[in-house]
Amino acid sequence: MNERATQNFxxxxxxxxxxxxxxxxxxxAEAHRMRDEVVREMFRRIFTFGRTxxxxxxxxxxxxxxxxxxxA
Numbered sequence: 001m002n003e004r005a006t007q008n009f010x011x012x013x014x015x016x017x018x019x020x021x022x023x024x025x026x027x028x029a030e031a032h033r034m035r036d037e038v039v040r041e042m043f044r045r046i047f048t049f050g051r052t053x054x055x056x057x058x059x060x061x062x063x064x065x066x067x068x069x070x071x072a
Contacts, residue, residue, distance in 0.1 A: 019027065
C-alpha cells in the first residue's frame with residue numbers, strides 16, 4: 001500500500017470509531033442535563049445553608065458578635 005492509501009485507510013478506521021452526529025447530540029444533551037442538575041443542587045445547598053439551625057430573634061445579639069437591633 002502506498003503512503004496516501006495508508007493515510008486514507010487510517011483516517012477511515014478513525015472515522016468508523018467516532019460516534020455519529022446524532023450520538024454526539026445525544027451525548028451533549030445528556031452532559032447539559034447533568035450540568036443543570038449539578039447547578040440546581042449547588043444553588044439549593046447555598047440557599048438552604050444555615051437555615052436548618054435555630055434562628056435567633058432579631059433583637060438578640062448573635063453569638064460572639066455585636067447586637068444587631070436598635071439601641072434601646
